[in-house]
Amino acid sequence: MSPEYSEYSSRSTGLTKRQKGLILAGVVLAAALLAWRVPRWLIWTGWNCTRDYIDITAGRNKVESHRYFLKTGEVIQDTEFTELYRRVVAEPPVPKWRIFRTLSPGVRHSPNYPYSGAPADRRKLMDALNRAAFTEEAKKKALLTMVALWQDESRRRLASDYIAVLSDLGNQAQEAQTLPIGADQLPELSEVSPWRRWAARARPQPDGPSPRE
Numbered sequence: 163m164s165p166e167y168s169e170y171s172s173r174s175t176g177l178t179k180r181q182k183g184l185i186l187a188g189v190v191l192a193a194a195l196l197a198w199r200v201p202r203w204l205i206w207t208g209w210n211c212t213r214d215y216i217d218i219t220a221g222r223n224k225v226e227s228h229r230y231f232l233k234t235g236e237v238i239q240d241t242e243f244t245e246l247y248r249r250v251v252a253e254p255p256v257p258k259w260r261i262f263r264t265l266s267p268g269v270r271h272s273p274n275y276p277y278s279g280a281p282a283d284r285r286k287l288m289d290a291l292n293r294a295a296f297t298e299e300a301k302k303k304a305l306l307t308m309v310a311l312w313q314d315e316s317r318r319r320l321a322s323d324y325i326a327v328l329s330d331l332g333n334q335a336q337e338a339q340t341l342p343i344g345a346d347q348l349p350e351l352s353e354v355s356p357w358r359r360w361a362a363r364a365r366p367q368p369d370g371p372s373p374r375e
Contacts, residue, residue, distance in 0.1 A: 207266075211228050218259075220244045220255035221244050223281075260276070260277040262281060294335055297343065299345040307354070317354070331347060
């Protein structure tokens with residue numbers, strides 16, 4: 163092989179600095195896109211996601227950020243439920259975190275978790291307590307009953323029925339002008355059931371002409 167041919171071959175097979183730079187930039191860009199746009203098989207994993215938790219003792223929120231299967235951030239937030247809990251319950255809360263949502267970039271929905279409905283229960287409970295006048299003792303009983311339902315795996319789904327009872331009690335008290343509502347008027351934990359909800363809604367109507375008459 164002639165020296166000229168050998169020199170030409172070495173020059174033609176090597177990469178220039180410009181080519182190497184372009185390849186490196188492409189690899190970095192691909193890695194960045196992969197980190198942001200989660201592949202289907204890595205959706206909802208610690209590769210790139212946020213996980214939302216609820217404290218089923220005092221109603222707080224916790225948001226965790228995860229990248230490359232490492233936790234990179236954590237934020238804990240109080241809610242209206244938390245503020246009321248601290249006001250009416252003397253004991254400091256012992257947090258019990260339960261996941262209710264996981265989100266990944268480019269994915270608009272989360273897997274379903276046992277406590278996916280807990281944030282809605284928390285909001286509806288506070289709405290029911292704010293719509294009508296409940297005594298502080300009644301609010302304390304309502305919060306502790308909700309916490310007990312959340313922490314009882316066999317009765318967790320009855321939380322919405324309990325909130326419906328509180329809403330009905332509030333509506334009845336407002337109509338009859340018998341506010342405020344005391345703790346003795348709230349159902350006990352053992353009485354919470356779907357049947358209690360329907361019984362409260364099926365209360366006798368006051369005497370008088372029918373709306374159609």
